[in-house]
Amino acid sequence: MLLWFTEHVLVLCSSRFNIVYYLTFRFIVSLLSALLISLTLGYHIIKWFRNFCFFQIVRCDGPKTHTQKRGTPTMGGIAILLSIIISIMMWADLSNSYVWYVSFILITYGILGLIDDFLKIKRQNSTGLSALHKYFWQSLIALTLIIIIFVSDSSVASTQLVLPFFKNFMPQLGIWYIVLAYFVVVGTSNSVNLSDGLDGLAIVPVIFITAGLAIVSWIANDIHFSDYLHIPYLYLSGELTIVCAAIIGASLGFLWFNAYPAQIFMGDVGSLSLGGALGVIAVLLHQECLLLIMGAIFVIETLSVVLQISYFKLFGERVLKMAPIHHHFELKGCPEPKIVVRFWIVSLILVFFGLITLKMR
Template structure:
């Protein structure tokens, strides 16, 4: 929005030309999303407390979590507001990549909001029934995938980039839609599973968003793309603004979500953030690298799959509790130790993912 205003004013005052630089707008996007989060956070938390929108705690979980009962949830509203407002201010809104990300963020945010609302306001422990939650996630992801496929203008937009191999880039064709669907829905639910401890999900999300911003900027810059031997995607650079908005919004939310948390993000936040990371990874053609950088999300998801599968097939559990972060809590690790060690693992995974830019 402000990009258009700056373009209009530049002929009258050259100082406004600074807003045409993508890197400057990325910095402003981080700061804007961060300040919005810090400004709106206290008021939202007080409002949620007045509504008694408190988190329900499972009785069969770690006993240390019982003290968290009643902590306000649905704090993901703060994250979504910060991301959307910052993106609207600093991104080029005519870019269809930006439009798709905003649509996915708002769509998955609505699904998560309905789920949280039914749980904590209507006191329905099931929330939105799983089949309906999955249906709406699937519908939004499929629509986004079909739109992106239909609007692809260069072959590179529908190729599969294989990490560490510079010449392995098969053309996906219609399989692009299927891959995009699974990446968006899968990442959304993986982040949701990870969101079980104070700050556990938001910091890996911040790291992955920052790294995806690097990929978006490099892919959208012809010289960098040629130097790094990655496909040049002319419109992808603008996604840097969205990634930095996620980064800033995440930092602002972490201010209130760090241990001991004053607010939880709820499904409205976790489902949305995961979907945003997934659709951005699809756009910059880094779906496989997302698997690496989101290693913590993968660990959490696989631990649940193993636990459920083992119990159904053998009647035995692999872990003391799933997702795996609860396993370590039940082994006696204090919650802050689990959180920080998972953050460290996430940093390692993100660095490995970034290394694929050169190791090709």
């Protein structure tokens, strides 16, 4: 919105306002705007949700230490989403289709998560939407968006799979790219959702991964730099850096209140939407494999749940004390803050390793 205002009004007054067009400037102000909005909203939302008794529902079969989390407001993801959307509307080029693709998944998955959270509070148990209903709507939303992306860009390059370590080998998937993109979006959304079980555990890896994707989107927007690193050149990808900046800023603002001991939890409204947004950004950048590397901490969390359920159904025994795996470490006696910080460290290393693979291709 401010970019449009500058283009049509301020440019008539002085060329000094041309700085608003610069990607670096808009990245910084988008991040700071989202941060300030998130801090402001977070403070008020905590008070409002306490008054309305929108408290986190603690699993009865969870770690005993989690009983102290009762009375902590949830659905803090609303502050994250509003901060991101407002910042995007202020600083992004709204004529760029990539901006609307990510915004669509943020809003729709956010609404889905909001319904899930509200049902948990209304029923006073940890069962919101059924797994079938949640997966159905996630799938419908993701497939609708992916098909729109696929139809709007039917070039050969748009369905190539970029593989780490293989700069001259990019297999052409054709219509199967829709299937890959679907699993990336839905899978990432659910992975972040499963990982959101400890104070600050999910939000910091989201910040790290988003920062990594912001770097890739900036590189992909430069034809010379992208050619040097053998990354697909995408002339629309520059605006994704602004979107990523908004996500980083809003997440940092939320972390202010979500750090141990948390004053508020993001709920499904935050985790589903942020995970979906990461998946869509990776699909738009053709960096699905890179997301797999940088987001491996989320993959491990998801696989721990799959392994636990599968092994129990087959052999009647548990591999882990509890799934996802962060609860396993809790039950082994590791303090929550230590688990969270160690997961942060691993996530940061994975993001750095993922970025290194760009040069290794």
